[in-house]
Amino acid sequence: MAILNVNPTRMELSNLKKRYKTATRGHKLLKDKRDEMMRQFVAFVKENKKLRENVEKELTKAMKEFLMARAGLSQESLESAVLMPGRQVSLKVSKQNVMSVDVPVFDLQISEGNIYPYGLLETTAELDESVLMLSNAFTNMMALAQKEKACNMLADEIEKTRRRVNALEYVMIPDLEDTIKFIKMKLDENDRASRTRLMKVKDMMAQRQ
């Protein structure tokens, strides 16, 4: 393992020991964070999958219906029918903190009004049906958007956290351990060297007298 490029002094040793303590503590915390995120993510993603399946089914049906409606109408009358929506949708977005990730929460606000923005005279019943289906699917779509965004962001954060955990576990901590060991040995070696030198000097002085 690689040894950090430091001077083998007592000062460095105590610094490194401090860093080692911080690293192990950080590693433990990040690991806990990762595990909890993973647990939540799995729950989220399962819901997400279910929602997506539902939405895809509903939308495909609604789209087919709309296609039928379009076939029964001329391009112009269809366009003019949907040109002025009968109600306005807007979103209120708040943030929810899930494991230190700011996940958006969408609050759909639909203004009062008829969902059929057109006259009954120049359009067909299929159009009514398809618009109704789309509007029903839309609530689910918003739920899906919220869940999917949360999953995206969590996945991103989990990846980051996992990298940090691995970097600490397989690089930082072993490096620090090795360096601490290296400095300890070096200091001990210096200690022994000076001790033998002293003994030698003492011997020489004893012989001279």
Added chain:
Amino acid sequence: MYKIAVIGDRDSVLGFKALGVSTHFAYDAERANTLIKRMAREKFAVIFITEELAEMCIETIDRYKARTIPAIIPIPSNQGSTGIGMKLLNANVEKAVGINILHNDDEGGS
């Protein structure tokens, strides 16, 4: 107040117009890319995009993945689902977990 948008080909998107959602037509990657970028700046919180287009401008979508807003969600167009939405979801799982844990109940379920 934030807004919702739908991007896609004319036939898939027109129906959403009746719901009061802002709709935009796009047929190629270039137009879709510029639309997404413009909307990201202009207070659009949710952008639904047809799967055909989503497949074409996947890089742009990836760029906004880690941001809180906008959420870019692929939806099936009137040609039906191409499965790209599911594929992205599975990619997400793989990214987070390392392996695809949903794969098994996928096979068991269908």
